[in-house]
Amino acid sequence: MSEFTILYEDGEALVIDKPGGLPIDRPRKGGLSLEARLDELRLGFQRQPQPAHRLDTDTSGCLLLARNPKALKRFNQAFENRQVGKTYLGILAGIPADKEGTVELALAKISSAEKGWRTIPAKKGKPSITHWRVLAEVGGRALVEFRPETGRTHQIRVHAASGIGIPLLGDPVYGTPAGFARTMLHASRIELGREGKTPIAAHAPLPADFANLGFTESE
Numbered sequence: 001m002s003e004f005t006i007l008y009e010d011g012e013a014l015v016i017d018k019p020g021g022l023p024i025d026r027p028r029k030g031g032l033s034l035e036a037r038l039d040e041l042r043l044g045f046q047r048q049p050q051p052a053h054r055l056d057t058d059t060s061g062c063l064l065l066a067r068n069p070k071a072l073k074r075f076n077q078a079f080e081n082r083q084v085g086k087t088y089l090g091i092l093a094g095i096p097a098d099k100e101g102t103v104e105l106a107l108a109k110i111s112s113a114e115k116g117w118r119t120i121p122a123k124k125g126k127p128s129i130t131h132w133r134v135l136a137e138v139g140g141r142a143l144v145e146f147r148p149e150t151g152r153t154h155q156i157r158v159h160a161a162s163g164i165g166i167p168l169l170g171d172p173v174y175g176t177p178a179g180f181a182r183t184m185l186h187a188s189r190i191e192l193g194r195e196g197k198t199p200i201a202a203h204a205p206l207p208a209d210f211a212n213l214g215f216t217e218s219e
Contacts (some may be wrong), residue, residue, distance in 0.1 A: 061088075170184050
């Protein structure tokens with residue numbers, strides 16, 4: 001796998017463009033992971049940087065890493081307090097009737113022997129909110145901008161399938177793989193203000209597999 005693209009760098013933060021298909025944690029069955037490659041991201045610093053949040057294995061794009069424990073604690077707190085601006089781009093496996101909206105669903109994790117664990121809408125679950133709008137339509141599919149307020153596991157994937165009513169293209173859990181190598185979701189932008197410091201702001205360009213389906217960065 002090639003070198004990481006650095007989207008933002010200063011003394012306490014790195015934002016990288018995580019490739020789709022690369023897990024953050026080392027898989028139990030072995031194989032490539034971000035965890036195994038953190039040494040490549042020291043870039044002259046003594047410590048390895050640590051991820052301040054999670055992205056699904058399939059999800060590409062902006063991933064914030066902290067370069068010291070104090071920064072990690074602050075960044076974790078900012079995510080918990082909903083102080084981080086996050087923008088995702090996803091391709092729906094169809095075109096919704098509405099062109100924008102807000103999904104509010106309580107979500108809970110469940111597990112079964114047949115399907116493994118997944119997230120479902122549940123009255124007693126944790127609240128989750130995602131704002132969305134269609135940016136473009138190509139070949140019977142829609143490119144959608146998602147702005148999540150909360151950060152529940154698989155939130156955007158479940159909100160697409162159960163809230164908008166159309167799953168993300170290639171999603172093997174909440175839709176169907178349909179011959180695609182991954183769930184088509186991309187963390188496009190991340191923004192975090194800091195007291196007395198320049199805000200962290202990064203943008204990850206649209207990946208090649210999105211462009212191959214006819215969607216462009218100008219959307």
